[in-house]
Amino acid sequence: MKKLIIATRGSKLALWQSEHVKAELEKAHPHLAVELSIMMTKGDKILDTPLAKIGGKGLFTKELEEAMLRGEAHIAVHSLKDVPMEFPEGLKLGVITKREDVRDAMLSEKYGCLEDLPQGAVVGTTSLRRRMQLLKLRPDFVIKNLRGNVNTRIRKLKEGEFDAIILASAGIKRLGLQEEVRYFTPISKEVMIPASGQAALGIEIVDNAEVERLVSVLKDEDAMIETRVERDFVTLLEGGCQVPIGVNAEVTQESLHVKAILGLPDGSQMMCEVMSGKREEFETLGKVLAQKVIDKGAKELLARAEKIALSEIF
Numbered sequence: 176m177k178k179l180i181i182a183t184r185g186s187k188l189a190l191w192q193s194e195h196v197k198a199e200l201e202k203a204h205p206h207l208a209v210e211l212s213i214m215m216t217k218g219d220k221i222l223d224t225p226l227a228k229i230g231g232k233g234l235f236t237k238e239l240e241e242a243m244l245r246g247e248a249h250i251a252v253h254s255l256k257d258v259p260m261e262f263p264e265g266l267k268l269g270v271i272t273k274r275e276d277v278r279d280a281m282l283s284e285k286y287g288c289l290e291d292l293p294q295g296a297v298v299g300t301t302s303l304r305r306r307m308q309l310l311k312l313r314p315d316f317v318i319k320n321l322r323g324n325v326n327t328r329i330r331k332l333k334e335g336e337f338d339a340i341i342l343a344s345a346g347i348k349r350l351g352l353q354e355e356v357r358y359f360t361p362i363s364k365e366v367m368i369p370a371s372g373q374a375a376l377g378i379e380i381v382d383n384a385e386v387e388r389l390v391s392v393l394k395d396e397d398a399m400i401e402t403r404v405e406r407d408f409v410t411l412l413e414g415g416c417q418v419p420i421g422v423n424a425e426v427t428q429e430s431l432h433v434k435a436i437l438g439l440p441d442g443s444q445m446m447c448e449v450m451s452g453k454r455e456e457f458e459t460l461g462k463v464l465a466q467k468v469i470d471k472g473a474k475e476l477l478a479r480a481e482k483i484a485l486s487e488i489f
Contacts, residue, residue: 176386178208178209178210179386180212180247180248181196181210181211181249182212182214182251183239183252184213184214184215184235184239186325187350188324188349190213191349192376195252196272196376197209199392203392204389214242236257236258239251243266249381249386250378250379250381250386252376252377252378255271255377255402256369256373258379260406260409265381268378268379268380269386269390269391270377270380270393271394272398273398274375274395275344275374275375276344276345276348277345277364277374278344279367280344280359280360280361282329282339282358283356283358283360284333284356285338285357285358286338289309289339294315295315296315296316297317297337297338298337298340299341300318300320303419303484304368304419305341306419306440307438308366308421308436310441311442314442325352328340333356341367368422368434371402371420375395375402377402400457401425404431404457405424407458409422409465411466413474414437417481417484417485418484419437419438419480420437420477421435421436421437422461424460426454430451431451431452431454434447435449435464435468437476438476439480439483440484440488446468446476450463
């Protein structure tokens with residue numbers, strides 16, 4: 176293969192991610208030409224409605240996948256946390272890259288951390304997972320929906336629409352936007368458990384051995400192990416972005432530790448579980464943890480959460 180085409184969205188973060196993968200592939204394969212094919216997805220067009228109400232994160236991948244299936248592109252680079260658990264026939268998750276900082280972060284023009292926010296502070300996020308954990312910590316917070324790309328969200332903060340907004344640390348760091356606001360404060364995983372796959376890039380590919388060989392140079396073993404656990408947990412719970420689920424796995428030498436949280440969007444009822452195992456148990460650990468919370472009524476709790484989210488929040 177002499178040329179490889181990457182299907183990508185046109186947002187600054189999507190372009191950074193695709194350009195990063197392009198550079199790494201060209202460095203590993205000097206005789207390979209890599210091009211970007213930029214397109215707009217349904218998720219980019221609908222900016223006034225929360226994702227959970229209009230179909231979830233798959234809205235950011237469908238058009239890219241259709242281009243790949245038509246033979247117009249070979250791969251697509253996604254934030255792994257936005258990648259659906261199932262893939263269309265003919266496509267697959269080819270590789271998972273090394274993770275950036277997995278934590279969420281608080282951005283504010285006035286306040287240095289969550290504890291400094293005043294009573295009734297307005298906090299921007301459209302994530303049910305973040306909403307749940309914020310309201311568990313501070314039931315007085317007023318949570319307002321926040322859509323748009325990273326730069327748009329920061330602009331809304333600077334215009335005074337919010338006292339603080341919550342975004343993934345990884346995206347801010349990749350775009351070098353830490354200095355765009357007065358306070359950029361990563362939130363401890365003890366306070367807010369991240370989303371499945373957060374801070375890793377997932378490279379979706381056409382099911383082709385040559386394409387898979389080319390992208391294999393970007394594979395990170397630890398990231399693959401951690402995100403496999405996280406994605407297995409969410410898959411068994413049948414949880415999309417319509418329900419609040421946080422799950423984070425961490426490899427430390429030969430051990431594997433995972434922490435998960437799920438519950439109602441207002442933080443009034445939650446389950447939090449932790450589990451540890453050996454590194455080589457990564458293929459089963461997420462499933463075992465999921466079954467543990469299912470046995471305690473997790474699916475029933477998430478069904479209530481989805482009903483509340485769609486009828487009361489969105």
